[in-house]
Amino acid sequence: MSVPKLRSTAAVFTTMSALAATSILSGPASAEPFSTAPCALQRTEAHHSEGVDTWSPAYSRPTGTLDAVLVFLSFPDATPRTTPAELTADHFPATSDFYARSSYGRFTLRPHPLKHWLRMPRPSTSYAIRRDWSAGDRAAYLRDAFALADKEVDFSRYPVVYFVADPDAPGVDSDATKVVNLDAPLRVDGTDVRRVVTVFERHPPDRLVLAHETGHVFDLPDLYHRPVDGKGDWDTYVGDWDLMGSQFGLSPDLFGWHKWRLGWLDPRQVACVRGAGPTRLTLEPLEAGPGAPARGAAGAPAFGLGHGVKLAVVRTGQDSALAFEARGTAGADRASCRQGILVYRVRGGAESGEGPVQVVDAHPRTEACWENSVYPPLADAPVALGERFTVPGDGVRVEAEARTASGTWTVKITPGMGRKS
Numbered sequence: 001m002s003v004p005k006l007r008s009t010a011a012v013f014t015t016m017s018a019l020a021a022t023s024i025l026s027g028p029a030s031a032e033p034f035s036t037a038p039c040a041l042q043r044t045e046a047h048h049s050e051g052v053d054t055w056s057p058a059y060s061r062p063t064g065t066l067d068a069v070l071v072f073l074s075f076p077d078a079t080p081r082t083t084p085a086e087l088t089a090d091h092f093p094a095t096s097d098f099y100a101r102s103s104y105g106r107f108t109l110r111p112h113p114l115k116h117w118l119r120m121p122r123p124s125t126s127y128a129i130r131r132d133w134s135a136g137d138r139a140a141y142l143r144d145a146f147a148l149a150d151k152e153v154d155f156s157r158y159p160v161v162y163f164v165a166d167p168d169a170p171g172v173d174s175d176a177t178k179v180v181n182l183d184a185p186l187r188v189d190g191t192d193v194r195r196v197v198t199v200f201e202r203h204p205p206d207r208l209v210l211a212h213e214t215g216h217v218f219d220l221p222d223l224y225h226r227p228v229d230g231k232g233d234w235d236t237y238v239g240d241w242d243l244m245g246s247q248f249g250l251s252p253d254l255f256g257w258h259k260w261r262l263g264w265l266d267p268r269q270v271a272c273v274r275g276a277g278p279t280r281l282t283l284e285p286l287e288a289g290p291g292a293p294a295r296g297a298a299g300a301p302a303f304g305l306g307h308g309v310k311l312a313v314v315r316t317g318q319d320s321a322l323a324f325e326a327r328g329t330a331g332a333d334r335a336s337c338r339q340g341i342l343v344y345r346v347r348g349g350a351e352s353g354e355g356p357v358q359v360v361d362a363h364p365r366t367e368a369c370w371e372n373s374v375y376p377p378l379a380d381a382p383v384a385l386g387e388r389f390t391v392p393g394d395g396v397r398v399e400a401e402a403r404t405a406s407g408t409w410t411v412k413i414t415p416g417m418g419r420k421s
Helices: 009-016 084-091 094-102 135-149 209-217 256-261
Strands: 064-074 107-119 160-165 178-188 191-199 270-272 279-283 311-317 320-327 340-347 357-360 388-390 397-403 409-414
Touching (some): 064 084, 064 135, 135 160, 256 320, 340 397
Parallel strands (some): 064 160, 160 191, 270 311
Antiparallel strands (some): 178 191, 279 409, 311 320, 320 340, 340 357, 397 409
C-alpha cells in the first residue's frame, strides 16, 4: 500500500519550473567515513571521485535491497508499438542479476514497473532529445514527466527512478540514455530526488546498458575516453574490463576497487601492500563462483563470496594507487578473453570520463580477441600464470607464481623495484 501523498502535482510543477539539470553535483563536504585502510585514496571534489575513505550521502548505498520504479512515457506524436511489460523485460531481471552476482548477493535491486503508459503533454520532437541535451530541454522533459508520474507514484518509496520513453517515438534518440543529476534536489512526496535515469533505448536495448547507467546512481564514474572530435576509440582506458567502461565488454564485472567502494568487500579482503620488500599473497578470483546461482530462501540469488583477499593495492602517491586483482572466466567475466592478474591505476582526483581508472597492459606489443573485444590492445592485459611484469613508471613488480585448481592465485608484489621515468 502506498504512503499518502505529501506533495501535490501543482507543487511539482512549481518546483520543476526552476529546475536546472546538470551532470555536476556539490562536493563531499558532509561525506560519511568509510575506509581507514592506509591505501584508501581520499575522496576529492571530482565528480564520481574514486576515493574510498568516505561515502557521499548524496548517493544511495547499494547494499541490502533498494527499490526502483520504472515510469513509461508515451507522446502525442506516436502510438507505442511495445508494452511496458516488454520494455521491463528488456532490462529486468538482467540488471538485477548483474548486481546480485557482482555484489556476491549483498545487493538486490528490486524493480517496480508501472503497467501502463503515461502520455506526455508535448510531442517527442519538442524536447530535442539527444546525447548532449541542453539543460533547458532536459528540464522541460523532466518537469512534464514528474508532473505526470506524481499522480501515480510515491517517490518516497524509490531510491532509484527510471523514466522510460517510448522507443519508437520520432523524437527519441537511443544515444541519449543517461543519468541526469539535479543541481538542487527535487522535493517530491517528502523526499529528495537527486538523480533520474532517463531511458531512451531501442527495443531490444544495448547489452547491460541499464546496469551501466545504474552504476552512476551509486556514484561510479564513466571509465571510457570520449574523443574530443567525436572520432576515434572510446575504450582506450579500460577496454573490456569494467561495466563502467563498456557494457559491451567481454569481462564487464566491476573492478575490485569499485566493489570496495560500494561496500561489497570486507576490509580483510583488501590487502594494502607496503614497504620496499616483496609481499606474497593469495588472491581469490574477483568474480562470483561458476555455474548458475543458487537460490536463497526468499528466492533471491545467493553467491559464494569467499573470505580471502580479492584486491591488492599499492599506494603510489597522495592521489594515486595501483590495484591488482585476479580475473577469470566465471560470472560476468564468463566470456573473458584472457585470465590472469589485472593491474590498473586509480586516481582519486580524476573526473568521470577523464581516466580515473586506467588498465596497465602487461603485453603492450600484442592484442587479442580482435573479433569480439571492444579494444583488442587491452584484451590480453592481465599478467598470465608464470609471468613477471614491472609496471612502467612506478617500478612495482608483480609475479603470477601459481594457481590452484579452485582458481586462487599466488602472487608476489614488490613495490620497491625503483620508480622509472
